[in-house]
Amino acid sequence: MTINGWAFTYVADLVKQMTAINLGPGKEYLVENRLAPLAREAGFRDVAALIGRVQASGDERLRRQIVEALTTNETSFFRDREPFTVLRQVVIPDLCRRRAGTRRITIWSAGCSSGQEPYSIAMTVIDHPLITSEWSVEILATDVSEEMLAKAKSGRYSQLEVNRGLPAPLLVRHFERCETDWRVVAPVRNLVRFQKLNLAEDFNLPFVDVVFLRNVLIYFDTPTKIDVLRRVREVLRPDGYLFLGGSETTLGLDDAFDRLVAGAGTFYRPRGAGMPEVAGDEPPVGGGAGPRFGTAAPMAARGSAVQASINPLGRR
Numbered sequence: 001m002t003i004n005g006w007a008f009t010y011v012a013d014l015v016k017q018m019t020a021i022n023l024g025p026g027k028e029y030l031v032e033n034r035l036a037p038l039a040r041e042a043g044f045r046d047v048a049a050l051i052g053r054v055q056a057s058g059d060e061r062l063r064r065q066i067v068e069a070l071t072t073n074e075t076s077f078f079r080d081r082e083p084f085t086v087l088r089q090v091v092i093p094d095l096c097r098r099r100a101g102t103r104r105i106t107i108w109s110a111g112c113s114s115g116q117e118p119y120s121i122a123m124t125v126i127d128h129p130l131i132t133s134e135w136s137v138e139i140l141a142t143d144v145s146e147e148m149l150a151k152a153k154s155g156r157y158s159q160l161e162v163n164r165g166l167p168a169p170l171l172v173r174h175f176e177r178c179e180t181d182w183r184v185v186a187p188v189r190n191l192v193r194f195q196k197l198n199l200a201e202d203f204n205l206p207f208v209d210v211v212f213l214r215n216v217l218i219y220f221d222t223p224t225k226i227d228v229l230r231r232v233r234e235v236l237r238p239d240g241y242l243f244l245g246g247s248e249t250t251l252g253l254d255d256a257f258d259r260l261v262a263g264a265g266t267f268y269r270p271r272g273a274g275m276p277e278v279a280g281d282e283p284p285v286g287g288g289a290g291p292r293f294g295t296a297a298p299m300a301a302r303g304s305a306v307q308a309s310i311n312p313l314g315r316r
């Protein structure tokens with residue numbers, strides 16, 4: 001390892017200041033490994049030399065590249081499956097009922113990485129029997145990483161990437177061949193609007209009905225998590241829905257959210273929104289085997305302020 005404590009602190013402060021990502025002590029190896037390719041490409045002897053140059057010159061381009069290299073962009077299509085099953089079986093039917101007057105639904109994928117999440121949402125929406133041509137659905141997809149946004153906008157994925165989580169029928173229906181890769185077809189791409197947005201700064205967004213904020217909060221410290229959740233709540237409609245990553249929660253951070261469980265899926269609603277009213281019993285997204293909605297979750301509270309299980313017939 002070439003970096004010393006001082007260089008590590010400089011990088012950790014830079015990343016924290018620009019993204020709120022918390023690189024605590026013990027992440028020296030991560031910094032070294034992530035910055036080594038950048039140092040090589042930019043012609044530096046090693047990572048320490050790269051950091052030394054940035055410290056001395058304040059080179060804005062190198063600073064941005066360092067921050068980009070230290071964002072974790074791991075993602076896949078229909079990641080964890082359940083949120084998309086809940087979106088299809090609970091959220092869309094409920095919102096179609098609630099928004100019957102305007103026929104407008106807005107979904108925000110915050111921290112969208114290379115786009116698999118917002119395109120999974122778009123495929124779920126476009127294939128949904130209740131979303132007819134009279135409906136206007138907008139999916140806003142944001143990230144702090146310009147590199148990830150550029151890839152996401154292209155809608156182009158390798159065979160390896162589509163193999164991760166994308167059911168074959170959806171690949172056939174919503175992708176076209178692009179040399180050895182696959183590209184999301186225009187009708188699905190056009191549902192998604194990509195925008196650079198730093199969650200650590202004010203959002204200035206219109207109200208949204210659903211927020212996917214998945215596997216992003218884990219990189220922030222507790223005060224930042226609290227602040228981001230509060231501001232997400234301010235743009236989420238009072239009867240909206242929030243999805244977090246499997247290891248994330250609002251518990252202990254924002255008690256103005258209620259935690260709800262449907263089958264194997266967990267989601268959050270602003271306190272007082274209560275249980276969604278849905279009917280029907282549709283198969284999991286993409287068809288095939290998967291968690292059946294409303295069969296698994298017990299009513300027992302699991303430490304949340306309010307937790308309830310629901311089933312597709314609205315019975316508890």
Ligand SMILES: C[S@@+](CC[C@H](N)C(=O)[O-])C[C@H]1O[C@@H](n2cnc3c(N)ncnc32)[C@H](O)[C@@H]1O
Nearest residue numbers: 019071074075111113144145198199200214215
């Ligand atoms: C691990 S990925 C999660 C992608 C996707 N949500 C999922 O669950 O598969 C985390 C993403 O959050 C983004 N991110 C990190 N800090 C951010 C910030 N302050 N504002 C916006 N996005 C941020 C990263 O660039 C990265 O693309």
